[in-house]
Amino acid sequence: METAQEIGRLKELARGTRKLILESLAEAGSGHPGGSLSAVELLVTLYFHVMHHDPKNPKWEDRDRFFLSKGHAAPLLYSILAQAGYFPAEELMTLRKMGARLQGHPSMGVPGVEAPAGSEGIGLSLGVGTSLAAKLDGRAFRTYVLMGDGEQQEGQVWEAAMSASKFRLDNLTAIIDRNGIQQDGLTEQIMPLEPLAAKWRSFNWNVIEVDGYDFSQIMDGFDLATSTRNRPTVVIAHTVKGKGISFMEWSPHYHGTAPTKDRLSDVLSELEK
Amino acid sequence: MLSKTAAMRDAYGDALLELGATNRDVVVIGADTTGSLKSGVFATKFPERFFNVGIAEQNLVSIAAGMALAGKVAFAGTYAIFVPGKSVDQIRNNIAYPDLNVKLVCSHGGISVGPDGASHQQVEDIAIMRAIPKMKVIVPADAVSTKAVAKAIASIPGPFYVRLTRSSTPVVYESGFEYRYGKANIVRDGSDVALIACGIMVPEALKAAESLKSKGVSASVVDLHTIKPVDSDAIARVAQSCGRVVTAEEHNIIGGMGSAVAEVLGEVRPTPMKRVGVMDTFGESGEAGELLKKYGLTAANIEQAALGLKPQ
DSSP, X not given: OHHHHHHHHHHHHHHHHHHHHHHHHHHHSOSOOHHHHTTXXXXXXXXXXXXXXXXXSTTOTTOOEEEESSGGGHHHHHHHHHHHTSSOGGGGGGTTOTTOSSOSSOOTTSTTXXXXXXXXXXXXXXXXXXXXXXXXXXXXXXXEEEEESGGGGSHHHHHHHHXXXXXXXXXXXXXXXXXXXXXXXXXXXXXXXXXXXXXXXXXXXXXXXXXXXXXXXXXXXXXXXXXXXXXXXXXXXXXXXXXTOTTTTTOGGGXXXXXXXXGHHHHHHHHHO | OOOOEEOHHHHHHHHHHHHHHHOTTEEXXXXXXXXXXXXXXXXXXXXXXXXXXXXXXXXXXXXXXXHHHTTOEEEEEOBTTTTTTTOHHHIIXXXXXXXOOEEEEEBOBSGGGOTTOGGGOBOSHHHHHHTSTTOEEEOOSSHHHHHHHHHHHTTSOSOEEEEOOSSOXXXXXXXXXXXXXXXXXXXXXXXXXXXXXXXXHHHHHHHHHXXXXXXXXXXXXXXXXXXXXXOXXXXXXXXXXXXXXXXXXXXXXXXXXXXXXXXXXXXXXXXXXXXXXXXXXXXXXXXHHHHHHXXXXXXXXXXXHHHTSOOO
């Protein structure tokens, strides 16, 4: 019952997050809805159930770290941070505008944003760095890194993967938003990734596959990652690009096309169902 | 003067040892060239603060960024052909954009790398690094100043790139060197021509100045070790007092130290000048001395450039 209540709370947060993503993108007039909507439940679970963090003290030394490696999902991260209380939700309407803190891709200076992002493939290495520093200083914080699946085509991901297992970084959890679509089309047509789980296993990572919309599976995955010793964990989350908005789902077009303002009310009405 | 030689890499290793002992936040990250960069001595003394990521320069740079995000002073380096050569995006987006406390100290800059050939002779790094916002660029003239620079930048926040030389080089600062951030060092006073040099071209400029003296030309020699932020005041001052400027660097003449000087002079004090450097070409295999001669990077080339400039 307690779990059911918690899941109900997370579902409500996910619905709110999708609404904020779509509203901020429509206001901005450009941006990336597909890969923001696909990973909502993953970030909701991290920020509202798993991670130790304090929106009132974003630089708290022992906070868990989150790096968004797929930086184009900035609207997702911003919407999560706003709901968590790092900054007012109204600020989301300044996304991508001149003079705003909320740059098109994450940058320093936004409370709760740990590092800039936008160039694919380089975020996992940052997580290796903070995880090494945590071990060196005897700190208990964990580091989470969300990557895209198309991003797995970047060579540095595998450099980072090798180093994380060499250094036995059991305080590092990578998450892959496996929505199957990248800018030019299907990942398996552009540059096949499968067998993806086997690749990570062969790099000596603990691999957990979850349904990216099943909160109990996601929570169990992160629990298992935390209790795994001597090696890093990757959670491969099977997701749907554009999740929640019928015409955006499975659509490469909505990787990088914002919803228009005149269609926004129709779009948002889908979330009420 | 210039009779002794010493290796910048040894000096860097010494500096790391001293830093390791005085600053617990100093960490060293290498990429399979740690023996060559002499960071191995740090590894022996402080094994828990030393990380070898293998032949993976992009990961090297980004891990250093992650460690800096967690409060460390991260010294990372390999050969200059690989950092910045193979890792510009990581340097730009992971280190410079967030203004992180990462010190990229890389050896084997320039064509004096020698027999390894053009694939290992980095002559574009100053141009690349200079163009990245927030990045500071230093090319020390010798082993003594290398040690001083390495120690100094540990306590100056933000990203630095320091370029070292493979082979042992003449000691310019036998009597010591105090690093002043962003301040050029006037190594020799003169009134007819200013020779502005960096790295191993500083001793060459000193030799050129001595030779020019015998021809009745008084040359000032400036060690422009810090190319960014560039010391515009010092450059304008020597240009004013000498009326002619020659720059000398072991780098492509496009975008390097000579370009930085030309930018300053063009805006604040237009002065007849000549750039000595690699003439927009790749190097080749050969001994360092042979290559420096063939590619026009000697005291004689500097002297010739100085004599070819008409006073203002």
